Amino acid sequence: xxxxxxxxxxxxxxxxxxxxxxxxxxxxxxxxxxxxxxxxxxxxxxxxxxxxxxxxxxxxxxxxxxxxxxxxxxxxxxxxxxxxxxxxxxxxxxxxxxxxxxxxxxxxxxxxxxxxxxxxxxxxxxxxxxxxxxxxxxxxxxxxxxxxxxxxxxxxxxxxxxxxxxxxxxxxxxxxxxxxxxxxxxxxxxxxxxxxxxxxxxxxxxxxxxxxxxxxxxxxxxxxxxxxxxxxxxxxxxxxxxxxxxxxxxxxxxxxxxxxxxxxxxxxxxxxxxxxxxxxxxxxxxxxxxxxxxxxxxxxxxxxxxxxxxxxxxxxxxxxxxxxxxxxxxxxxxxxxxxxxxxxxxxxxxxxxxxxxxxxxxxxxxxxxxxxxxxxxxxxxxxxxxxxxxxxxxxxxxxxxxxxxxxxxxxxxxxxxxxxxxxxxxxxxxxxxxxxxxxxxxxxxxxxxxxxxxxxxxxxxxxxxxxxxxxxxxxxxxxxxxxxxxxxxxxxxxxxxxxxxxxxxxxxxxxxxxxxxxxxxxxxxxxxxxxxxxxxxxxxxxxxxxxxxxxxxxxxxxxxxxxxxx
Amino acid sequence: xxxxxxxxxxxxxxxxxxxxxxxxxxxxxxxxxxxxxxxxxxxxxxxxxxxxxxxxxxxxxxxxxxxxxxxxxxxxxxxxxxxxxxxxxxxxxxxxxxxxxxxxxxxxxxxxxxxxxxxxxx
Numbered sequence: 001x002x003x004x005x006x007x008x009x010x011x012x013x014x015x016x017x018x019x020x021x022x023x024x025x026x027x028x029x030x031x032x033x034x035x036x037x038x039x040x041x042x043x044x045x046x047x048x049x050x051x052x053x054x055x056x057x058x059x060x061x062x063x064x065x066x067x068x069x070x071x072x073x074x075x076x077x078x079x080x081x082x083x084x085x086x087x088x089x090x091x092x093x094x095x096x097x098x099x100x101x102x103x104x105x106x107x108x109x110x111x112x113x114x115x116x117x118x119x120x121x122x123x124x125x126x127x128x129x130x131x132x133x134x135x136x137x138x139x140x141x142x143x144x145x146x147x148x149x150x151x152x153x154x155x156x157x158x159x160x161x162x163x164x165x166x167x168x169x170x171x172x173x174x175x176x177x178x179x180x181x182x183x184x185x186x187x188x189x190x191x192x193x194x195x196x197x198x199x200x201x202x203x204x205x206x207x208x209x210x211x212x213x214x215x216x217x218x219x220x221x222x223x224x225x226x227x228x229x230x231x232x233x234x235x236x237x238x239x240x241x242x243x244x245x246x247x248x249x250x251x252x253x254x255x256x257x258x259x260x261x262x263x264x265x266x267x268x269x270x271x272x273x274x275x276x277x278x279x280x281x282x283x284x285x286x287x288x289x290x291x292x293x294x295x296x297x298x299x300x301x302x303x304x305x306x307x308x309x310x311x312x313x314x315x316x317x318x319x320x321x322x323x324x325x326x327x328x329x330x331x332x333x334x335x336x337x338x339x340x341x342x343x344x345x346x347x348x349x350x351x352x353x354x355x356x357x358x359x360x361x362x363x364x365x366x367x368x369x370x371x372x373x374x375x376x377x378x379x380x381x382x383x384x385x386x387x388x389x390x391x392x393x394x395x396x397x398x399x400x401x402x403x404x405x406x407x408x409x410x411x412x413x414x415x416x417x418x419x420x421x422x423x424x425x426x427x428x429x430x431x432x433x434x435x436x437x438x439x440x441x442x443x444x445x446x447x448x449x450x451x452x453x454x455x456x457x458x459x460x461x462x463x464x465x466x467x468x469x470x471x472x473x474x475x476x477x478x479x480x481x482x483x484x485x486x487x488x489x490x491x492x493x494x495x496x497x498x499x500x501x502x503x504x505x506x507x508x509x510x511x512x513x514x515x516x517x518x519x520x521x522x523x524x525x526x527x528x529x530x531x532x533x534x535x536x537x538x539x540x541x542x543x544x545x546x547x548x549x550x551x552x553x554x555x556x557x558x559x560x561x562x563x564x565x566x
Numbered sequence: 567x568x569x570x571x572x573x574x575x576x577x578x579x580x581x582x583x584x585x586x587x588x589x590x591x592x593x594x595x596x597x598x599x600x601x602x603x604x605x606x607x608x609x610x611x612x613x614x615x616x617x618x619x620x621x622x623x624x625x626x627x628x629x630x631x632x633x634x635x636x637x638x639x640x641x642x643x644x645x646x647x648x649x650x651x652x653x654x655x656x657x658x659x660x661x662x663x664x665x666x667x668x669x670x671x672x673x674x675x676x677x678x679x680x681x682x683x684x685x686x687x688x
Contacts, residue, residue, distance in 0.1 A: 349647060353619075356646035357575055360667035364581040367671055371588045400668050407647055 024322050031314040039306050047299050051292065058288055063250040066264035066277050069206060070248040073214055073275045074266050076202045081271060084120075084177050084194060085160055087113060092181035092190050100125050100134060100190070107136045113192070121174060121193040126152070128187050137193065155180050155189055162271045165196055165216075165224040165233055172197065173224075173233045196233075200225045203275075213278040216268075217241070224273060229255075237276075239263065244274040252281065334533060341464075348406035355403050359396055366392040401431075417565055419454040420462065422487050422495050429466045430485075433474065440479045448487040455495050456564045461537045468534040469499050469557045476503025476555060493563050500556040506549040514547065541565070567682045568609065569593040572602040572628060573617040573644070578667075585671055591678065599623030599631075606632045611639055612682035613662075615674075618645045618652060626652075629659060640681035644669065 091100075091109055099105055106123060113120040122137020130147025146152040155161035155178045163176035178191040203214050203225050216224035221237045223230060230237055238256050248266035255261050260281035267274050370389040373382045426446060430437075437444045473483050486498045506514060515535040538545045542562045549555035569591055573579040579595040586593035594611075596602045599622050602614070614632055618625035629641055641661040656664055662681035665674065 353647035356667045357578070360646065360669070361575060361578045361581070363668035364578055364585065364671075368581050368585050371585055375588075396668055404666065 022322075022325060024318050027321075028314055028318045031318065032310055035310045035314065036307060039310070040303060043299070043302060043306070047295060051295060054291060055288065062262065062279070063264070066250050066262060066279060067248050069212065069214060069277045070264050070266045070275055073203060073206050073277070074248070074268060076206065077199075077216070077268060077271075077273065077275065080199060080202055081162055081177070081268075084117060084192070085162070085179060087117060088177060088179040088190050088192060092179060092188075097125070097181075097183065097188050100188075103134065103136065106134055110136045119195040119198040121195055124191045126178075126189040126191055128156070128189075132191075133188075151176065151178065152189070155191075156187070160270070162273075164218045164222070164272050167234065173200075175199070196225065214275070216273045216275055218272045219274070227276075227278075229278060241265070241274075330532065334536075337533065352403035352407045355399065359399050359403070363393065363396045363400075366396065417456050417458055420457050420459050421454050422452050422497065422561075423448040425459065425462060426466060426485060426487065426497065429463055429470060432467060433470055436474060437483075440474075440481075442474070442477060442480070443482045444485075445483070446485045446487075449489055452487060452489060452495060453563055455561050457541050457561060461541060462561075465534050465537050465559060466497065466499070468530045469559070472531070472557075473499055473501040473503065473555070476505075477501045478503070490560065494560050495563065496558055496560045498556055498558040500554060502554040505551040505553055505555055506547065507551055511547065511549065515545075567591060567613065567678070568611045569613045569615060569678055569682070570602060570605055570611040571595045571615045572597075572599065572620070572625070573615075574598060574620040575617070582671075582674075586675070586678075589671075589675055591675065599625070599628035602628055603631055603635075606635055606639075610636055613640045613642060613678050615642045615644050615678070618643060618656070626655060626659065629661070633659075642674075642677055642681055644674070 095105070095109070100109075106125070110120065110123040113123065122135065122139060122141075124132050124135040124137070124141060126132045126146055130145050130149075130152050132141055132144045132146065135142040151161050151163055159180045161176070161178045165173045165175050167173055173196045174193050175196055176191060176193055178189050180187050180189050203216070206214050213228045213230070215227040215230075217237050218224055221241055223233055223235050223237055226232055227237075230239065239253055239261075242251070244265045244267040246267050246269060248264060250262055250264040253261050253263045262279045262281055264277035264279075265274055366389045370386060370393075373379065373385045373389070376382055379385075423446070426448075430444060430446065434444075436442075470483070477483060482502045484500045486500075488496050488498070490496045515531050535545055538559055538561075542565060544560045546558045546560070547555065548558075569586060571579045571583050571586075571593055573582075573595075574597050576595075576597045579597060583593040583595035594605065596605055599620055602616075603623075605611075606614070614629070616625045616629055620628075623631075625643065625645070632639060633641075641659070642663045642665060643656055643661050644665045644667060646667045653664070663677045665677065
């Protein structure tokens with residue numbers, strides 16, 4: 001197949017470092033990676049930071065109602081207990097021990113308490129010796145000694161006492177409230193049992209939503225009022241509890257079932273109780289779903305847009321760099337090529353000139369010999385000498401042809417438009433390749449249409465064009481091949497030179513690329529510039545170049561040239 | 567017809583003169599521009615055959631000076647190689663013919679006859 005007379009080593013496209021010596025796909029990869037990193041990393045960090053901040057804000061926000069609930073519950077429960085404690089205090093202040101010893105009066109007091117408070121079950125007076133002196137209520141507790149009970153010791157020491165919840169009368173949960181009344185050096189204790197149903201109702205009414213759970217536990221973590229999530233009264237709370245403080249606080253805990261919970265707690269002073277408010281974190285997590293969705297969507301769109309932009313911009317940029325590099329290298333090669341040709345031209349001119357002078361002397365000397373022997377008709381050596389002289393003159397003529405071609409070639413390196421006869425021009429070019437054609441037994445034929453006009457063009461450049469194309473044709477055919485040149489006049493204003501060979505042909509996949517700089521199939525032998533330079537010259541001269549080829553059948557290059565330059 | 571051959575290659579110019587003589591052309595050979603000017607001052611030549619590159623006065627200078635002395639003379643340039651610039655200058659001088667060495671003597675004679683006979687700018 002044809003291709004340029006000069007080019008670099010070819011490797012498959014994907015691993016090819018091109019003639020500029022640069023690995024553009026690697027530069028591209030680094031450009032994409034680098035730009036993507038510096039643009040995406042800050043974006044992702046910002047998005048992550050936003051999410052963390054949003055969650056913090058949301059968590060803080062979601063704790064506010066828990067704190068409120070705790071405050072309300074604390075107030076309500078304290079009020080409930082204080083109310084009952086105050087009632088007892090009022091009774092012991094208002095009634096002497098003697099008055100309280102009157103069962104009727106004690107019953108009336110119990111009745112009054114039941115009427116005003118509603119949940120009082122019994123009333124008992126206990127002496128400083130721990131013996132229950134007087135008692136009204138459903139139990140038969142008169143005379144019972146509490147001396148060794150811890151609550152008795154506590155009320156004797158501190159003046160008042162509120163018990164844990166216990167199952168009392170008819171198995172309903174109860175608490176005990178007791179107050180001490182000092183009588184000089186002695187004292188007595190007024191004690192009452194309270195049904196916690198009303199107490200539970202207070203906590204139940206505090207609920208803001210069905211998802212909340214508000215209840216009391218004692219210091220041992222035993223549930224004191226019913227919990228929606230953690231079981232009934234007197235069951236052990238299955239949550240780890242840190243010691244509660246008087247200030248309300250909210251922490252995140254995980255339930256045994258694996259649920260994330262927000263746990264609010266506050267200690268009730270002067271009681272064994274801690275108020276707990278429990279909320280499922282999932283409820284507040286639910287609030288962030290839309291935000292996370294929007295954030296993720298925004299992020300995804302941004303990332304895609306950024307990546308697409310980076311890919312596009314990098315690709316365009318690297319492609320431009322590559323093109324610029326190739327143009328630069330091509331220009332350098334062209335300059336180099338032109339310089340080389342100019343040097344060859346000067347050298348050729350010098351050589352030709354130096355040879356032509358002695359050649360002229362040989363020619364004249366031989367000519368003179370011939371002149372002399374032509375006239376010496378009786379000399380027996382005449383025939384022999386004349387034959388030799390003729391041989392000398394033929395050799396001179398051959399040398400002269402070579403030097404003339406060299407001179408012509410050198411002269412035509414200078415750019416100049418002049419009238420050129422197409423056929424002699426082609427013959428001149430063929431002259432350069434004649435010897436090779438003979439050695440390789442190539443059939444070289446030239447057919448020119450009759451009466452072709454001269455074209456105005458640059459002789460040197462045209463020689464280069466046809467020399468390149470012929471070189472390719474020579475490379476394409478095998479020994480004994482055929483190369484046919486047809487010069488025609490396709491229309492009034494043009495002359496066409498078609499150079500056809502019966503060589504290997506050009507595969508269709510190469511056809512697109514044969515005029516590209518650096519495209520070559522000749523391996524290390526070619527520069528890949530021959531046909532690209534040829535193409536450039538033909539364009540510069542206002543002409544056109546066309547290729548038709550069939551693999552295995554051959555290739556035809558057709559150069560169409562205008563008769564006149566614009 | 568008298569012809570003056572001017573070329574610094576002595577062997578060439580003398581042999582050429584001898585051959586022209588054999589063909590009935592009175593040719594004299596000189597090997598420099600100076601010599602040529604001396605001869606032209608003494609004798610009139612119808613045709614002067616000049617080399618371009620010569621030591622001393624170059625071919626073109628010689629041509630101009632001879633033309634001053636003998637405006638009716640015709641000129642043939644016979645040279646080993648002509649650069650483009652030189653070629654154009656020669657054209658501008660209006661020489662009759664511009665021939666390349668080595669050459670066929672019959673061609674030269676034809677040109678000499680044309681140049682000398684028809685006073686021929688061709």
